[in-house]
Amino acid sequence: MTPAPQSESELLQRALDLAGFTLGEIAAKLSINCPQDLKREKGWVGMLLEAWLGATAGSKPMQDFENLGIELKSIPISYIGKPLETTFVCVAPLTGVHGLSWENSHIRQKLSKVLWIPVEGERDIPVPDRQVGMPLLWQPSEEDERQLKADWEELMEMITLGNVSKINAKHGEYLQLRPKAMNGKVLTEAYGANGQPIKAQPKGFYLRKAFTQRILNKHFVVPD
Incomplete structure (x- = not known):
């Protein structure tokens, strides 16, 4: 484990x-086994980058580099530099949400400053051969924050009103709420439309590919 920066x-x-090195080369430097595919190792790339860069948060609900106030996010990209997946930010609260505001929310803290690291993600490239791209240290613009806040407030209002079961991936322009669990059998506490306790799938906040594409387009030359 690298000491914290x-x-x-x-x-x-x-x-x-790191830019230009393959995941296999980085893993070898850290004496970490590199999987041949990521079907059962979904978060492996992020953990490898955390180990190299000296992230300190681990599984704790805080920014990866808590002393610097910076979150780390890798983006799997296509051959032409387009994001291949949505980006998980954090778990969404389904209870205890009354009085919670965007300004004091966990997700706003997570997105206040992000170190984005693009990584080749095409499935026909073996995991050890996937290259790491140039990093980008990013903060949301006023426009970004305005829309993220609007999306968050829309989604949190549905949770507060007991409509968590009605939320789908179509809600939110930049931010969406999706199930965040190993399988559909995992359930957590939530509230129904009449305020009664119910069980619901855990949910996570994800950034849409269109949003991360905007970030890449603004800071890198990405083909149309």
């Missing part, structure tokens, strides 16, 4: 040093 510039330099 002591400054933003140190973290960014570590990320820059």
Whole structure:
């Protein structure tokens, strides 16, 4: 495990040093076994990057580099630099949501400053051969924050009113709420439309591909 970076510039330099290396090469440097596919190792790429960069949060609900206030997110990209998946941000609260505002929400804290690292994600590229791209240290613009807040408020209002079962992936322009569990049998506490306790699938906040595409388009040259 790499020691935690002591400054933003140190973290960014570590990320820059990764650019151009393959996942297999990075894993070898850390003496970590590299899987041949990610079917059962969904979060492996993120864990590898965390280990190299010295992330400190682990599974705790805080930013990956808590001393710097920076979250780490990898983006699997296509051959032409387009995001291949939505980006998980954090688990959504289904209870205890009254009085919660965007300004004091966990998701806003997570997205206040993000180190994005693009990684080749095409399935025909063996995992060990996938290259890491140039990093990007990003903060949401006023426009980004306005829309993220609007999406969050729409989704949280549905949760507050007991309509969690009616939420689907179509809600939200940049942000969406989707099931976040190993399988459909996993259930957690929530509330129904009449305020009665119910069981529901855990939900997670995800950034749509269109949003991460905007970030890439703004900071990198991405073909149309």
